[in-house]
Amino acid sequence: MKSVVELFGRSQSSQTGDQLLSSRGRLAVLVAVGALALFAPIADAYEPFWLNMLVRMMIFALLALSLDFVFGYAGLLSFGHAAMFGAGGYAAAMLISEVTANALVVLPAAMVVGAVVAGIIGWFSVRARGIYFAMLTLAFAQLFYVMAFTDLPATILGVESFTGGDNGLYGIQRYALFGVDFTPTLVYFYLTLAAVALSFVALLRLSNSPFGRVLQGIRENEERVQFLGYDVRRYKVLGFALSGAFAGLAGGLYVPFQSVSHPGLLHWMISGELVVMLLLGGLGTLWGPMLGAALVVFLEEQLAGFASWEIVLGGIFVVVVIFAPRGLAGAIISVRDDPTNVATNAKRAIRNYIDKVRR
Amino acid sequence: MIESVLRATLLGLQLGMTLALIAAGLTLIFGMLDVINFAHGALYMLGAYFGTVVAGQLGSFWLALVLAPLMVGLVGAAIEIFSLRPLYDRNPLYHILLTFGVAIMIQGAIIEIWGAQSMQIPVPDLLSGSVSVGPVNYPVYWLFVLAVSTLLIAVVWLAIERSDLGILMRASAHDTEMVSALGIDVSKVFTGVFVFGAVLAGVAGVLLGGSRSVHPGMGFGIIIETFIVVVIGGLGSFRGAVYAALLIGLVTAYGALIAPTLTDLFLFAMMAIVLMAKPSGLFGATEAA
Numbered sequence: 001m002k003s004v005v006e007l008f009g010r011s012q013s014s015q016t017g018d019q020l021l022s023s024r025g026r027l028a029v030l031v032a033v034g035a036l037a038l039f040a041p042i043a044d045a046y047e048p049f050w051l052n053m054l055v056r057m058m059i060f061a062l063l064a065l066s067l068d069f070v071f072g073y074a075g076l077l078s079f080g081h082a083a084m085f086g087a088g089g090y091a092a093a094m095l096i097s098e099v100t101a102n103a104l105v106v107l108p109a110a111m112v113v114g115a116v117v118a119g120i121i122g123w124f125s126v127r128a129r130g131i132y133f134a135m136l137t138l139a140f141a142q143l144f145y146v147m148a149f150t151d152l153p154a155t156i157l158g159v160e161s162f163t164g165g166d167n168g169l170y171g172i173q174r175y176a177l178f179g180v181d182f183t184p185t186l187v188y189f190y191l192t193l194a195a196v197a198l199s200f201v202a203l204l205r206l207s208n209s210p211f212g213r214v215l216q217g218i219r220e221n222e223e224r225v226q227f228l229g230y231d232v233r234r235y236k237v238l239g240f241a242l243s244g245a246f247a248g249l250a251g252g253l254y255v256p257f258q259s260v261s262h263p264g265l266l267h268w269m270i271s272g273e274l275v276v277m278l279l280l281g282g283l284g285t286l287w288g289p290m291l292g293a294a295l296v297v298f299l300e301e302q303l304a305g306f307a308s309w310e311i312v313l314g315g316i317f318v319v320v321v322i323f324a325p326r327g328l329a330g331a332i333i334s335v336r337d338d339p340t341n342v343a344t345n346a347k348r349a350i351r352n353y354i355d356k357v358r359r
Numbered sequence: 360m361i362e363s364v365l366r367a368t369l370l371g372l373q374l375g376m377t378l379a380l381i382a383a384g385l386t387l388i389f390g391m392l393d394v395i396n397f398a399h400g401a402l403y404m405l406g407a408y409f410g411t412v413v414a415g416q417l418g419s420f421w422l423a424l425v426l427a428p429l430m431v432g433l434v435g436a437a438i439e440i441f442s443l444r445p446l447y448d449r450n451p452l453y454h455i456l457l458t459f460g461v462a463i464m465i466q467g468a469i470i471e472i473w474g475a476q477s478m479q480i481p482v483p484d485l486l487s488g489s490v491s492v493g494p495v496n497y498p499v500y501w502l503f504v505l506a507v508s509t510l511l512i513a514v515v516w517l518a519i520e521r522s523d524l525g526i527l528m529r530a531s532a533h534d535t536e537m538v539s540a541l542g543i544d545v546s547k548v549f550t551g552v553f554v555f556g557a558v559l560a561g562v563a564g565v566l567l568g569g570s571r572s573v574h575p576g577m578g579f580g581i582i583i584e585t586f587i588v589v590v591i592g593g594l595g596s597f598r599g600a601v602y603a604a605l606l607i608g609l610v611t612a613y614g615a616l617i618a619p620t621l622t623d624l625f626l627f628a629m630m631a632i633v634l635m636a637k638p639s640g641l642f643g644a645t646e647a648a
Binding site: 132143269276311 | 397441442444445446452456457460465467470586587590594620621628634
């Protein structure tokens with residue numbers, strides 16, 4: 001029986017998203033997508049605000065999913081995923097206002113831009129490992145942030161404005177496709193749901209493909225994978241670029257929805273929050289981080305009116321790190337496997353905590 | 360021309376030494392506890408806010424300079440004992456996430472208590488006004504900040520290199536198990552190091568609170584700059600942190616003269632280059648403390 005408690009001694013959780021491949025897992029995913037699709041028109045009719053929040057939840061869930069693919073599976077802690085998110089967003093903003101609002105052109109383009117930026121950052125960063133890798137991704141992502149903020153590309157290209165500097169690009173309209181206008185939030189919701197669901201399936205497949213297994217192998221024991229003849233660095237860069245493509249897609253969905261692209265999208269605070277979403281949800285499960293992202297968006301939204309929301313949010317992170325290192329997913333799995341012992345497990349966790357503090 | 364260069368040099372040194380105060384704590388905590396303390400910027404910010412309170416209530420800048428850092432030390436002790444201590448045997452990743460959460464909590468608490476508007480610590484008459492340094496007219500307070508932080512860094516350096524406590528600290532960082540086997544309570548040493556780092560950050564907070572504005576964004580604002588310093592100097596190296604802080608301070612000050620918009624770009628590029636060429640930083644991780 002797995003419990004939340006016994007993980008105190010374990011340094012790295014090695015849970016995977018395999019449970020999603022079982023028939024029960026597939027059913028759960030289908031039910032979740034169906035429920036969202038049915039709930040949307042109701043929300044739209046009664047409280048449009050909820051629909052708006054749902055769209056943002058799904059976009060951040062996609063972003064968290066993309067990070068979980070490299071961090072949870074390949075063990076590459078990226079502290080710079082905001083760069084790919086922002087790059088995809090800026091690409092979408094520029095294409096929509098200058099070329100076309102066709103979703104089938106712009107969204108793939110945002111993915112390509114995300115993959116290219118991730119490829120660049122990854123190619124440099126895989127030279128270092130562990131925490132140094134994380135610091136490198138942070139440094140490169142901040143380079144992109146400063147470039148967007150100071151509009152360096154405009155200076156280099158000699159044009160008046162490229163990224164729009166600290167104001168960003170605004171007035172970005174939403175997508176259109178086959179004569180369908182995605183401007184109403186309900187229609188945009190279905191576009192987002194479809195994109196997120198497809199990405200989820202794609203990443204789940206990739207994670208359980210031979211390629212995904214190599215990434216998992218790298219997380220568990222890099223040397224051994226290398227001895228088996230795999231080019232570890234190439235796998236890492238490739239995994240990072242793939243992840244970046246989905247982060248770019250998230251950006252491409254987010255910017256037209258908010259109608260503005262600004263440098264804040266690339267800031268490290270977004271990358272930091274993203275890591276928190278992953279941990280809160282449960283690293284390496286794919287579905288956990290999506291839940292975590294939705295929960296963080298929900299909490300920020302609901303607590304925003306409340307003066308001390310940061311205290312509550314920060315407090316939740318602290319409690320989760322100390323008492324539930326496997327996050328929401330770990331807690332859900334533990335309750336499902338062993339519903340009778342929830343109270344005993346919780347008591348043990350608290351006793352364990354007190355012992356450690358007294359040490 | 361010479362005037363502006365001299366002014367930039369003074370400013371860069373001052374910036375560097377105050378950064379060194381913050382970075383020293385961050386790097387010592389990493390070197391010994393293996394914790395990347397994301398809450399370090401928040402502790403610096405707390406120093407500035409406690410400084411405004413003490414200076415405001417007791418009317419003395421000098422008392423603020425002494426009491427506020429000690430109060431920050433108390434907060435540091437609470438953080439170490441109640442949240443970090445249960446996590447030492449876990450993956451260092453969890454330390455980052457935990458201290459990130461703590462930093463958000465402190466920021467929220469500050470907004471709750473003092474509001475979001477910016478404040479300043481009143482500076483005593485003795486330190487206000489300006490004085491001529493060669494051809495440059497330079498604020499007295501800034502010279503004072505430079506002097507105090509340089510003095511503190513020198514004292515800390517000596518303490519780490521020479522004192523018994525410093526030797527104990529370096530030994531615990533080097534081989535925790537051995538020191539523990541010699542009958543020394545290592546967890547007390549850990550708490551001590553964390554508190555010490557917090558106090559240094561608190562001093563920096565009070566010092567800069569007198570010249571810059573005190574606002575709730577300053578904690579997350581300084582943390583990345585401090586990371587750059589610590590990474591360039593070598594995670595865990597005190598000497599490296601001091602040299603790198605001076606380097607960053609001067610680069611920032613001269614950068615403001617030449618190309619103000621590109622300074623940040625330059626700092627991140629420096630960090631990236633150092634990390635790629637020598638991930639352990641200029642002064643390596645082999646040198647404990």
